Amino acid sequence: MPSSETAPLFEPPQGALALPDATLTLTPDFIADADRTALFATLRTTLPWQRQPIVLFGKPVMQPRLLCWMxxxxxxxxxxxxxxxPLPWTADLNALRQRLQTVLGTPFNSVLANCYRDGRDSMGWHADNEPELGPAPVIASITLGATRRFLLRHRQRGLRHRLALSDGSLLVMAGSTQQHWQHAVPKTTLPVGERINLTFRYVTPRRR
Incomplete structure (x- = not known):
């Protein structure tokens, strides 16, 4: 189970990232070092991972990663x-949800788990701007396992920014970030281990 200790969000060298039209906060060690390996192993072996087809440029293709929606x-x-x-919460993911709600002061009712098995798995350019997320969603993104590049690009200004999201880190995207910025996890030819990314969010509740 994750440590019950909470990490402060706004103290150097971590804290708010100075990007225009965005509210971004990075906490490198949100998950305690002693908890990371066991949590990764539990999620990797117990979550019902799957690959799903998506429509890309009008054609169905398989997503280049494993995922699970809870x-x-x-x-x-x-x-x-x-x-x-949604699948039901596991004990570990629900504990993380409760901790995030306490630290960030905002509710979360869902999490998208992605597993990047190696450098060939990736996430294309997109914004988390679906209608059910609302106009200013709070996306809390936890990384476990290998460090991967996380790219950001401004939709109007042509600005770009790159982060290295490491094991145990928490990246929070809030405010108007999704309106103005897209993000991606690109492929890499470098040797890289598995990475699990957990993006907690609040979607407008609706019936199945």
Whole structure:
């Protein structure tokens, strides 16, 4: 189980990232070092990972990573042309949710878990701006396992920014970030281990 200790969000060298039209906060060691390996192993071996087809440029393709959608029963989410029906919370993911709600002071009713098996697995450019997330969603993104590049690009200004999201880190995207910025996890030819990414969010509840 994750440590019950909470990490402060706004103290150097971590804290708010100075990007225009964005509210971004990075906490490198949100998950205690002693908890990371066991939590990664539990999630990797117990979550019902799957690959799903998505529509890309009008054609169905398989997503280049494993994923799992979990949450409250009414946290139904549609993205990339697919409607995700939530699976029940596991004890570990619910404990992380409760900790995030306490630290950030905002509710979360769902989590999208992604598993990047090696450098060939990736996430294309996108914004978390689906209608059920609302106009200013809070996305809390936890990384476990290998460090991967996380790219950001401004939709109007042509600005770009790069982060290295490491094991145990928490990146929070809030405010108008999703309106103005897209993000991606690109492929890499470098040797890299497995990475699990947990993105907690609140979706407008609806019936199945």
């Amino acid at each position: 949450g409250d029963p009414d946290a139904v989410y549609t993205y990339s042309g697919r409607t995700q029906q």
